[in-house]
Amino acid sequence: MNESTNQFYLDRQNNTESNARSYPRKFPIAIQQAKGSYLIDVEGNKYLDFLCGAGTLALGHNDSEVNQVMVDMLTQDYPLHTLDLTTPVKDEFVHTLLSLLPEELKDHAKLQFCSPSGTDAVDAAIKLCKTATGRSSIIAFGGGYHGMGHGALALTGNLNAKNQVNGLMPDVHFFPYPYSYRCPFGLGGEAGIDAACAFFERSLKDPESGITKPAAVILEPIQGEGGVIPAPIKFLQTVRRVTKELGIPMIVDEIQCGIGRSGKFFAFEYADIVPDVILVSKAIGGSQPMSVVIYHKDLDAWQPGAHAGTFRGNQLAMAAGTVVMNRVSKPEFLAEVVEKGAMIEQRMNALKKEVSIIGDIRSKGLMLGIEFVDPLGQADHLGSLPPSGVVAAKVQKECFTNRLIMEKGGRYGSVMRCLCALNVSKDEIGLMLDIAEKAIRKVDADVKAHH
Numbered sequence: 001m002n003e004s005t006n007q008f009y010l011d012r013q014n015n016t017e018s019n020a021r022s023y024p025r026k027f028p029i030a031i032q033q034a035k036g037s038y039l040i041d042v043e044g045n046k047y048l049d050f051l052c053g054a055g056t057l058a059l060g061h062n063d064s065e066v067n068q069v070m071v072d073m074l075t076q077d078y079p080l081h082t083l084d085l086t087t088p089v090k091d092e093f094v095h096t097l098l099s100l101l102p103e104e105l106k107d108h109a110k111l112q113f114c115s116p117s118g119t120d121a122v123d124a125a126i127k128l129c130k131t132a133t134g135r136s137s138i139i140a141f142g143g144g145y146h147g148m149g150h151g152a153l154a155l156t157g158n159l160n161a162k163n164q165v166n167g168l169m170p171d172v173h174f175f176p177y178p179y180s181y182r183c184p185f186g187l188g189g190e191a192g193i194d195a196a197c198a199f200f201e202r203s204l205k206d207p208e209s210g211i212t213k214p215a216a217v218i219l220e221p222i223q224g225e226g227g228v229i230p231a232p233i234k235f236l237q238t239v240r241r242v243t244k245e246l247g248i249p250m251i252v253d254e255i256q257c258g259i260g261r262s263g264k265f266f267a268f269e270y271a272d273i274v275p276d277v278i279l280v281s282k283a284i285g286g287s288q289p290m291s292v293v294i295y296h297k298d299l300d301a302w303q304p305g306a307h308a309g310t311f312r313g314n315q316l317a318m319a320a321g322t323v324v325m326n327r328v329s330k331p332e333f334l335a336e337v338v339e340k341g342a343m344i345e346q347r348m349n350a351l352k353k354e355v356s357i358i359g360d361i362r363s364k365g366l367m368l369g370i371e372f373v374d375p376l377g378q379a380d381h382l383g384s385l386p387p388s389g390v391v392a393a394k395v396q397k398e399c400f401t402n403r404l405i406m407e408k409g410g411r412y413g414s415v416m417r418c419l420c421a422l423n424v425s426k427d428e429i430g431l432m433l434d435i436a437e438k439a440i441r442k443v444d445a446d447v448k449a450h451h
Contacts, residue, residue, distance in 0.1 A: 006030050006041055026396060027405055034061035037421050037428050039405070050406045050420040050432055055224070055256050055367075058283035058324050060421035065327075066286050069319045082313035084113060093318035096325050097284075100265050101294065102274045110297045115309035116289030116317075118255035118281035119147025122218070124307050125277050125293050126151050126169075129216035129249045131306065132299040138169075139204075139217040141177035142184060143226030143411075146218065146253055155218055157226060173211050175200055177219070179229050181360040181371065181384050182411070188382045197238040204242055216249045216277070221267035224256035227410025228362050228369025228417055236271035243276075249299060251277040255291070256367075259283035260328035260422050263338035263365030270364070283328075286320025328422060334365075337422050340429055341365045344418060347433050355444040357391050359384060368418035371410060376451055387414035391443060398439035404432060 002008060009030035013021070029041040037060050039047045052060065059066055073080070079087060098106050112128070114120040126138060140146070140155040147153065153162060154169035162168065176184035176196050183192035185199075203209045221236060223229040243250040252275040257267040259280065264270060266278065276299060281291035289311070327333060345363045348370055352358040356375035363369070372392040373385035389412040396416060399406055409415050420432070 036060040037424050047403045047405050050418055052421050055419040056282040057287055058328055058422045066320045066323050069323055070316050073319055080315050084312055089315050089319050093322045096322050100329050104274045108297050109294055110300050112293040113312040114291045116311050118291050119149035119152040121279040121281055121291035121293050122146045122152040123149050125251050132301040133215045135215040137171040137212050137214045139173050139214045141219050142174050143177050143223050145225035178232050178235050193232045201242045214248055216251050217243050218251040220253045222257040222364055225409045227415040230364045233271045240273040249276040253279045255279055255281045261367045263334055265329050284321050285317035286324040288317035288320050290314050290317035337365045343429055344368055351437055357444045369415040371415045387412045389413035394443045395439050402435045404435040
């Protein structure tokens with residue numbers, strides 16, 4: 001077969017790579033080039049990329065300033081692999097990151113560089129909190145996603161990934177996370193938020209709750225894989241107040257929602273809280289693999305060598321990440337993220353009124369989710385129709401046919417998610433909206449026609 005076709009590479013991939021691969025099943029291409037918000041496959045087709053490495057590429061593909069600092073390092077014999085030894089590049093990265101923390105934390109913070117993936121930061125944070133508190137149980141939340149490592153997976157809500165894996169980390173307790181459209185208490189709105197807050201507080205203060213005092217509480221300020229569900233401010237503030245009162249470390253997982261994605265540098269800033277532990281990965285490495293645990297020095301109880309990792313000294317990621325932090329943290333940049341997110345949300349809310357397959361739209365900055373539903377299903381007592389992964393998959397496929405790449409998530413894969421570059425242009429957003437709207441209208445018409 002011709003080496004200039006996508007199929008040539010897909011067939012070879014199919015023969016050599018694991019059955020666990022996922023993206024090639026939805027986006028059957030072999031990528032040749034990438035720049036900004038665009039990908040070009042080996043056949044020369046150009047795609048608008050609104051997935052961007054699952055939110056890793058905050059400044060898009062091959063940003064010239066990001067690339068230049070890496071080229072400079074490569075051509076000047078900088079050390080690229082340093083374990084946890086320090087370098088001027090690392091020092092600059094560390095102090096840039098510390099400068100962006102809340103005032104109450106920045107002078108009391110320590111960093112642990114981990115192996116390159118977000119899941120490594122999660123596992124490290126759990127070890128840190130267990131070591132510091134001497135306790136064993138962890139509280140996580142339904143719908144949360146914290147990675148695929150053995151410990152991180154135990155804290156993750158999604159059952160598909162867990163059902164086949166026996167003996168995950170024990171003593172994890174799941175609490176309801178506010179989600180108005182599908183309220184775990186069946187209440188919705190403010191009543192649902194109040195119930196989640198009261199249930200959390202009362203359970204942790206109840207001597208008969210059955211849950212021993214936890215080593216940590218972990219949550220995402222905006223659930224990503226769970227379907228783009230921003231935590232209400234009141235809920236984040238309640239979790240912070242209660243954990244503080246009880247001396248329980250609060251871990252915020254900012255791996256997907258952090259580094260400007262939400263319109264603030266960290267998504268937890270919306271609630272004006274200061275967590276004990278912050279987890280960052282994805283965008284923090286400026287396109288290169290890196291993960292970091294940021295924590296209050298009071299937790300720094302582990303001994304030398306208590307956590308390690310061969311690739312925790314990725315100098316290219318630190319140099320590139322410093323560029324990303326400096327650009328993304330600028331107030332005018334973050335204001336634009338909010339403005340661009342509002343553009344998408346406004347247009348999608350207008351479309352929602354005209355079609356039958358959109359149930360809910362949720363967004364913070366350029367982290368946006370469109371939840372698709374079965375319009376012919378039975379609405380629950382809150383008026384929410386059943387989630388439809390089938391409808392979402394059809395919309396995704398239609399978008400891909402029209403050269404737009406967007407990923408799904410949420411319950412039953414029913415939520416289409418926007419994880420585009422944060423410096424995406426308004427013209428590119430306009431093009432995305434045109435393609436997505438056309439796809440949604442077509443699928444909506446098909447659903448109506450079949451019944």
